[in-house]
Amino acid sequence: MIRVAILGATGYTARELLELLLRHPEVEVTALGTRQEDRPHLANVHPALRGRIDLCLENLSPAEVAERADCVFGCLPHGASAEVIAELLDNDCRVIDFSADYRLNDPDVYEKWYQVKHPDPKRMGKTAYGLPELFRDQIRGADLVANPGCYPTAAILALAPLLRAGKVNPQGIVIDAKSGVTGAGRSPKAHLHFPEINENLMPYGVGTHRHTPEIDQILSTWAEVETNVVFTPHLIPMDRGELITAYADVTPGTTENQLRETLQEFYKDEPFVRIVDHLPGTKDVAHTNFCDVTVRVVGSKAVIIGAIDNLIKGASGAAVQNFNVVYGFKETMALL
């Protein structure tokens, strides 16, 4: 059994992660972290987990966490995450980091988009990016895995095979994205209050969203072509779910069938990416680790659509998938 700790255990991704780990035959959850000092019982923090695991949340130092766990899932915000991860790694813990702290290669790019200096720049560029469909070999046996952002997961899975095969133009890609409100985490914020978000659809982060360099970095690395995507996210009044629609110029002479076949061939052995003929919606993948992708050609453009559950394939399911790859367990364990 792998002893597992979860930091940021009061949050939404931690709740979903616990749901998955409780089904994992190789995992024992041994510690749950919070900044709160009054040791709340998990059942009071996440009532859906009442009666299923008897643990209190504790304000633990990284050294205390490392004593109790072999592997830590860090469900903390960026910045806070890197501050504890270095110490966990020094204490021989493996870490799956949900935050953005180790996804980017370049500390200057991090500083530009996150507007803070990176607390642990020496590990940047040396960390496995946790998208097994693209980087499985680097994730196997890794001490630290950077779980991807939710929007990058859907966008990269939809675009990477087509770019690598030269079927779409790497320049001028536009990604329109929508996310349910859990994507923003559990901490209250004014724009997430019910009267603000209900019956509303809001763009945000136009030209400034921090997932832009993440998408460009991974697509550029993978396809060995420079991309400069225009990425526009929207918040929609749903609890969960995420849909991206990417627009790219089709390479002249390429048909819709060829695009579909390229995607099908690339993902033919992947358990969690389904290339579908219909137009996928978020309910098709809700509460699952699937990413459903389809493609259409409209005029000179490929329109590629990807749907995920932001909390599962966009966060906690991906983390469990990465955990399985790191430890050499069946990749679908606890997920299918």
Ligand SMILES: NC(=O)C1=CN([C@@H]2O[C@H](COP(=O)(O)OP(=O)(O)OC[C@H]3O[C@@H](n4cnc5c(N)ncnc54)[C@H](OP(=O)(O)O)[C@@H]3O)[C@@H](O)[C@H]2O)C=CC1
């Ligand atoms: N929600 C989503 O769909 C996705 C989230 N992510 C990433 O996963 C991570 C967790 O997200 P999510 O669960 O949604 O976030 P939440 O806000 O729901 O939970 C994060 C938890 O971290 C703790 N925390 C908050 N601020 C700090 C801090 N400064 N120092 C230490 N602990 C802190 C809080 O717990 P407490 O107050 O008890 O200490 C909080 O409950 C984030 O990095 C997020 O960006 C990635 C992909 C998708």
Ligand SMILES: CC(=O)N[C@@H](CCC(=O)OP(=O)(O)O)C(=O)O
């Ligand atoms: C709806 C919503 O607000 N979503 C979050 C993204 C969640 C995520 O993947 O964030 P990290 O890259 O920090 O892990 C956002 O746009 O900030």
